[in-house]
Amino acid sequence: MGAEPVDMRVSLGPLQLKNPVVAASGTYGYGEEYAELVDPSLLGGIVVKGLSLKPREGNPPPRIVETPCGMLNAIGLANCGLDRFLAEKVPLLDNLDTAVIVNIYGHSTAEYGDLAEALRGVDAVDALEVNISCPNVECGGLAFGTDPLAAARVTESVVRHADKPVIVKLSPNVTDIRVIARAVEAAGADALSLINTLTGMAVDVASRRPLLGNVSGGLSGPAIKPVALYMLYQTVRAVHIPVMGMGGIMGARDALEFLITGATALQVGTAHFVDPRASIEIVAGIELYCRDHGIRRVADLSGTLVV
Amino acid sequence: MIDMRAAVRFNEAVAKDLFLMGLEAPAILHSARPGQFVMLGLGEGADPLLRRPFSICGRKGEDTLLILYRIVGRGTALLARLGEGVDLPCLGPLGRGFDLPEDGGTVLAVAGGIGIAPLVSLMQSRSGRPCECLIGCRTAAELVPLDALVPPDRVIRVITDDGSSGRRGLVTDLLEERLGRKEKPPGLICACGPQPMLREVARLAAQAHVSCQVSLEARMACGVGACQGCVVAASTGAGGGYLRVCREGPVFDAEEVDWGRSHGR
Ligand SMILES: Cc1cc2nc3c(=O)[nH]c(=O)nc-3n(C[C@H](O)[C@H](O)[C@H](O)COP(=O)(O)OP(=O)(O)OC[C@H]3O[C@@H](n4cnc5c(N)ncnc54)[C@H](O)[C@@H]3O)c2cc1C
Ligand SMILES: Cc1cc2nc3c(=O)[nH]c(=O)nc-3n(C[C@H](O)[C@H](O)[C@H](O)COP(=O)(O)O)c2cc1C
Ligand code: FES
Numbered sequence: 001m002g003a004e005p006v007d008m009r010v011s012l013g014p015l016q017l018k019n020p021v022v023a024a025s026g027t028y029g030y031g032e033e034y035a036e037l038v039d040p041s042l043l044g045g046i047v048v049k050g051l052s053l054k055p056r057e058g059n060p061p062p063r064i065v066e067t068p069c070g071m072l073n074a075i076g077l078a079n080c081g082l083d084r085f086l087a088e089k090v091p092l093l094d095n096l097d098t099a100v101i102v103n104i105y106g107h108s109t110a111e112y113g114d115l116a117e118a119l120r121g122v123d124a125v126d127a128l129e130v131n132i133s134c135p136n137v138e139c140g141g142l143a144f145g146t147d148p149l150a151a152a153r154v155t156e157s158v159v160r161h162a163d164k165p166v167i168v169k170l171s172p173n174v175t176d177i178r179v180i181a182r183a184v185e186a187a188g189a190d191a192l193s194l195i196n197t198l199t200g201m202a203v204d205v206a207s208r209r210p211l212l213g214n215v216s217g218g219l220s221g222p223a224i225k226p227v228a229l230y231m232l233y234q235t236v237r238a239v240h241i242p243v244m245g246m247g248g249i250m251g252a253r254d255a256l257e258f259l260i261t262g263a264t265a266l267q268v269g270t271a272h273f274v275d276p277r278a279s280i281e282i283v284a285g286i287e288l289y290c291r292d293h294g295i296r297r298v299a300d301l302s303g304t305l306v307v
Numbered sequence: 308m309i310d311m312r313a314a315v316r317f318n319e320a321v322a323k324d325l326f327l328m329g330l331e332a333p334a335i336l337h338s339a340r341p342g343q344f345v346m347l348g349l350g351e352g353a354d355p356l357l358r359r360p361f362s363i364c365g366r367k368g369e370d371t372l373l374i375l376y377r378i379v380g381r382g383t384a385l386l387a388r389l390g391e392g393v394d395l396p397c398l399g400p401l402g403r404g405f406d407l408p409e410d411g412g413t414v415l416a417v418a419g420g421i422g423i424a425p426l427v428s429l430m431q432s433r434s435g436r437p438c439e440c441l442i443g444c445r446t447a448a449e450l451v452p453l454d455a456l457v458p459p460d461r462v463i464r465v466i467t468d469d470g471s472s473g474r475r476g477l478v479t480d481l482l483e484e485r486l487g488r489k490e491k492p493p494g495l496i497c498a499c500g501p502q503p504m505l506r507e508v509a510r511l512a513a514q515a516h517v518s519c520q521v522s523l524e525a526r527m528a529c530g531v532g533a534c535q536g537c538v539v540a541a542s543t544g545a546g547g548g549y550l551r552v553c554r555e556g557p558v559f560d561a562e563e564v565d566w567g568r569s570h571g572r
Binding site: 026027028029033034036037049057058060061062063064065066068069070071073075078221222250270272273274275276277 | 308310348353354355356357358396398525526527528529530531532533534535536537538539540548549568
């Protein structure tokens with residue numbers, strides 16, 4: 001049985017992926033870190049670490065703490081900055097046989113536009129993911145992601161300057177994610193991705209100090225999956241553009257829940273720390289499910305939720 | 308870098324709250340250098356979630372990798388319960404190990420508490436070449452018996468906080484004496500232990516003009532350089548910045564670390 005191969009391709013607006021599984025920003029470096037263990041060409045794509053115009057050294061340590069079924073991180077978008085990214089990382093990314101999505105972050109609407117402009121014509125980069133949802137940087141980030149007007153302005157600025165598909169990454173730290181999703185869609189985004197981490201904290205009772213150097217951080221991992229899934233459910237009903245779902249996807253079963261709920265593609269983050277092969281096994285698990293259920297195209301599975 | 312399931316060969320208490328575990332991991336062992344580490348997956352479920360970093364303490368025979376660990380929390384408590392035959396995810400060898408001179412003078416290993424772990428593998432690798440070791444810990448009960456682990460020709464001196472084994476005092480007291488003596492100074496100091504101890508070791512080494520390498524710890528998620536989670540403040544380069552302990556370390560030249568900006572754990 002199952003002689004017919006499953007068509008694993010999906011499209012996120014103008015962006016074509018060979019399969020729906022993408023490595024999430026900040027958890028997969030620039031692809032090279034895991035290259036000795038896993039072949040990135042088996043993935044639908046990778047989103048590289050958040051990029052800013054200037055290099056950022058990030059927040060003071062400790063930057064990570066484990067919490068029940070999850071982790072808090074306060075990395076603070078540490079990255080090498082645009083110039084070194086273009087000089088050192090792009091040549092490596094050029095060799096990858098998978099979609100490369102660059103996660104961008106700016107201090108102002110103009111900076112987001114400048115980054116999109118600077119990445120014009122860079123062939124190694126297939127799409128932009130606009131991060132308006134990082135809880136770990138003092139100014140900007142989340143501020144853009146919680147106000148529909150600001151979110152729309154940032155989106156417009158990126159869309160105007162970019163020559164690539166634009167995906168906007170939404171924050172769960174809002175009262176109603178649909179309001180932001182609609183504003184970003186109206187501003188011209190090609191697709192959405194959600195969710196970024198949930199703001200949280202942890203305290204050391206011995207020293208009575210916060211366990212993170214930055215006091216608060218972003219919660220990710222299995223602990224956030226139900227929240228992520230519900231936000232996806234709400235969002236796919238509110239917009240007409242495709243949505244990438246993420247938040248606590250650890251295995252193929254989790255991934256299938258997101259696809260069925262309406263995600264066109266998925267991102268896998270924290271799972272890589274538990275098992276570097278997690279995303280590749282998720283690709284195989286989705287394919288197996290489709291085969292077992294007589295689904296010829298994985299795209300047909302999206303949004304088949306029965307309510 | 309290899310990700311495999313390693314079978315537990317043995318897992319026994321060797322001192323108070325300290326366990327020695329033998330893992331069958333020949334592929335990792337064969338490419339490992341002293342000072343490198345592995346990330347061990349501790350449970351099948353989601354809690355605890357992340358793998359935990361442990362120094363490669365050394366080897367037993369051709370294919371058994373040794374881990375020496377202290378129970379401090381949930382993950383290490385779980386580890387202590389594992390029996391022979393269980394297997395667990397093991398990713399390694401990771402990070403930059405000690406950079407040891409081929410010939411050169413004596414290597415002086417300085418250990419604080421569980422910091423002895425990576426230094427055992429260093430002593431194993433220096434077989435036939437001069438190597439001394441200074442060990443400090445709180446009390447005699449926490450002292451790891453090294454006879455079965457390191458070659459018999461190593462010179463080992465012990466000091467304890469309470470004087471229950473060796474002298475009373477800190478391991479840095481022993482180091483200060485050793486460096487002050489007329490004896491030929493060591494060619495290299497390799498240290499592992501709590502950060503305040505390492506800072507003092509680095510200071511004494513610099514004062515004596517002896518090069519010094521330190522093995523640092525940080526909370527880790529990925530262990531391979533992808534998450535930027537495990538950083539330590541760097542002294543080098545304009546504006547300082549941070550170095551990843553899992554990638555640029557865990558062994559650093561003492562001058563690479565900004566001890567002033569560096570947090571203890
Ligand atoms: C490169 C490297 C090598 C290491 N080698 C060894 C070794 O050979 N033997 C050994 O016993 N330990 C070693 N450690 C420390 C070890 O990783 C931690 O003790 C372990 O992760 C704690 O897990 P837990 O679940 O028991 O603690 P948790 O329940 O997660 O935390 C309990 C307490 O443990 C301490 N702790 C947690 N994580 C760390 C950490 N990464 N470093 C230091 N303290 C921590 C904190 O005080 C915390 O409050 C090493 C760490 C690194 C980074
Ligand atoms: C260590 C770490 C670093 C992250 N860095 C970024 C980042 O730079 N940009 C971004 O948009 N999201 C970042 N994220 C968020 C993830 O991409 C993802 O949205 C989140 O972790 C939820 O998915 P998960 O539960 O599968 O990890 C980071 C997450 C972690 C754990
Ligand atoms: S633990 Fe992820 S970068 Fe070091």
